[in-house]
Amino acid sequence: MRKKYEFTGETLLWQGRTLQRIRRISDGALGGFIEHERNLSHYGTSWISLTSKVWDDAQVLDNASVHGNVQVRDNAIISDNASLSDNVVVSGHAQISGFASMSNFAVANNNAILRDNARMFDNTYIDSQAVVGGLAELRNFSGVSENAIVMDAILQDSTLVAGSARVLGNMIIRGGLSNISGRTLLTGSSTIIDSTVNQDAQVHGNTTLTDCIITNSARVFDRCTITNMEIFGNAEIFGSATLTGLTGARSRIGDNVRIFDLASVTSVAGANPCRGNAQIYERAIINSGGLVQDNARVFGSTSISGTILDNAVVSGNGSVTAAGSVGWNTVVIGRTSVHTVLGDIPLLSR
Secondary structure, three states: EEEEEOEEEEEEEEEHHHHEEEOOOOOEEEEEEOHHHEEEEOOOOOEEOOOOOOOHHHHHOOOOOOEOEEOOOOOOOOOOOOOOEEEEEEEOOOOEEEOOOEOOOOOOOOOOOOOOEEEEOOEEEOOOEEEEEEOOOOOOOOHHHHHHOOOOEEEEEOOOOOOOOOEOOOEEEOOOOOEEOOOEEEEOOOHHHOOOOOOOOEOOOOOOEEEEEEEOOOEOOOOOOOOOOOOOOOOOOOOOEEEEEOOOOEEEEEOOOOOOOEEEEEOOOOOOOOOOEEEEEOOOOOOOOOOEEEOOOOOOOEEOOEEOOOOEEEEOOOOOOOOOOOOOHHHHHEOEEOEEEEEOOEEEEE
């Protein structure tokens, strides 16, 4: 083995260890400090710069680069073409590989893995058994911990991904209140802002969530847009549905509700406008103050401001006003406008 560096004789007492400065033999360039030769391989172009330190059983291998006041310790491994710079700390059994890079106070600890072309910077962290890879980026104070996996996504603004969450796809998760945890699965190109996804919930496709909670076993997918809502239970929101909770406490939609196609729901703050086994689809509109529950179905281009319940069906181009209520087994079709309470009417059409 041909050595690529030597010790200069300069030492540094650092955290109870005596570190030694290195010098590259080929050009005499000074490097940083290591505890022993196991810390920096003599193979490849790997290097440790002037102010960086590697000690304990940590290793810098292959063509990896460590520069700019970086600290690597314990049993950490930096390999392949990985790059660490600007006050990064890597410790525990963390592994940084591929073309991954860390900079500007980023931290990797315990058994965390950063690989492929993933990047971390601006006070971000990975911890525990977390894996971050692909084209993922962690920005400004975001973090991944526990057994979570993040591939290709961008996390920023203190976003936290934890538990056994899987975030797979070129989505953006941002906002200081975003938290992804539990056994959640997120895929696709969604944009998630100031929202929580937890327990066994799933988010897929090109969904946009703003100030939402998606929890329990709820599923949101396709091209939905949801604002200021809590989706819970086994609810499914998909297609190009639009759900909007007005300013204030989040509105809640749950149980076994299904809202899809181009359906639209607008709700007053804190209300529960859709519940039970209700289904809203096609171009149906549920206005603020409207309520659809039980086994009711609303579809077509119907506009609902009143209450639809029991096994009622409302379809067509009609409407149910705030004073209207359709229940039991009533079926309303066509351009009918309901302004009163309807009981068990087999068919009402116009």
